[in-house]
Amino acid sequence: MVISDLGLYGPESVTWRIHADPSIAVGGLRALLLQALHPVAMAGVSANSGYRQDPWGRLLRTTEFVATTTFGTASAAEEAAGRVRRLHRRLTAVDPDTGEAHPVDDPSLLLWVHCCEVDSFLYAARRGGLRLSDADADRYLAEQVRQARLIGLTPDAVDVPRTTTELAAYFDEMRPRLRATRPAYEGLKLLSAPPMRWWVRWATPAAPSWGALVAMGFGLLPSWAKRMYTHLPALPGSEMTAVASLRALRTAVLALPASVREGPQLKAARARVAAVPIRRLEALPA
Structure with missing residues (x-):
C-alpha cells in the first residue's frame, strides 16, 4: 500500500478531526449563508x-465533495476536484452592480468560497465542543491550503x-464588498x-429538524453577517441558543455507534488506515 492511499491529509491531521465531527453539518450550512453575502459569488450560484x-442534490454533491477530498485517496480527491474545475471553466457570474461578467473560477471568487468553508467548519467545531487549541486551528488552515489548490x-x-489571524484579516478586508442581494x-x-x-413534511420530524x-x-454567523440580512425576520437563533443546540x-x-454516524468515505478511510503497518503510519507527515 502506498502512502497516498491515506489521502491528502491522513488520520493524524486536524482536518480529519474536524471533518469527521458531527458539527460539520451545521458548519456547512453556516458556510452557505456566509458565501451568499458576496454579490458576484451568489450571482454565479443563482445562474x-x-x-x-x-x-x-446540490447539498448532497457538496457534502460528497468535501468527504471525498478529505477522506478519499489522493487520486479520488484529484478526480473529484478535476470535475469541479472543468465545470467552473465553462461558467460565468455577472456582477449585479456593474453587469461585468466574471469567470466562476476567478481566483478571488474561489478564495471567498474557500475561506467561508474553512472558517465555518472550524468555528462550528470549536463552538460545538471539539477541543482544538489555537495551534490546532492554525494547523487546520495550513492543511486546508491543499484543498484550496485542489x-x-x-x-x-x-x-x-x-x-486564524490571516483569516480574520481577510474577512475584515472583504466586509465592505458584501451585502445580501435578492438571490x-x-x-x-x-x-x-x-x-x-x-408525507415527509407533515408526518415526520424532518421539516422542523432541518429548520433547527x-x-x-x-445563529453561528458573525454578528456583522447577520446584520447584512436586514430584511430577514428574526430567526430563533442567537449565538448562545445556537451553541447550546449544537452542543446537544x-x-x-x-x-x-460509529457504524451509524460515520459516512461511507470515512469508513473506507478507516479501513485503509487499519491496513497500514504502524511503523509506516507513524512516519506520515502531519
Whole structure:
C-alpha cells in the first residue's frame, strides 16, 4: 500500500478531526449563508448551480465533495476536484452592480468560497465542543491550503490564509464588498424550507429538524453577517441558543455507534488506515 492511499491529509491531521465531527453539518450550512453575502459569488450560484430545481442534490454533491477530498485517496480527491474545475471553466457570474461578467473560477471568487468553508467548519467545531487549541486551528488552515489548490487556487495567483489571524484579516478586508442581494434571500428561503414530499413534511420530524439545523447555522454567523440580512425576520437563533443546540446535537450524535454516524468515505478511510503497518503510519507527515 502506498502512502497516498491515506489521502491528502491522513488520520493524524486536524482536518480529519474536524471533518469527521458531527458539527460539520451545521458548519456547512453556516458556510452557505456566509458565501451568499458576496454579490458576484451568489450571482454565479443563482445562474449556474440549479439549486432551485434540485436543492437536495446540490447539498448532497457538496457534502460528497468535501468527504471525498478529505477522506478519499489522493487520486479520488484529484478526480473529484478535476470535475469541479472543468465545470467552473465553462461558467460565468455577472456582477449585479456593474453587469461585468466574471469567470466562476476567478481566483478571488474561489478564495471567498474557500475561506467561508474553512472558517465555518472550524468555528462550528470549536463552538460545538471539539477541543482544538489555537495551534490546532492554525494547523487546520495550513492543511486546508491543499484543498484550496485542489479547487484551482495556486500560490502565484492568491495568498490563501494559513492562520486564524490571516483569516480574520481577510474577512475584515472583504466586509465592505458584501451585502445580501435578492438571490441571497432567495437562497436562504429555499435553504430554510426546501421541498419535501408531503408525507415527509407533515408526518415526520424532518421539516422542523432541518429548520433547527439552519437556525443553528444562522445563529453561528458573525454578528456583522447577520446584520447584512436586514430584511430577514428574526430567526430563533442567537449565538448562545445556537451553541447550546449544537452542543446537544453533537453529544447525541456522538452517542450513536460509529457504524451509524460515520459516512461511507470515512469508513473506507478507516479501513485503509487499519491496513497500514504502524511503523509506516507513524512516519506520515502531519
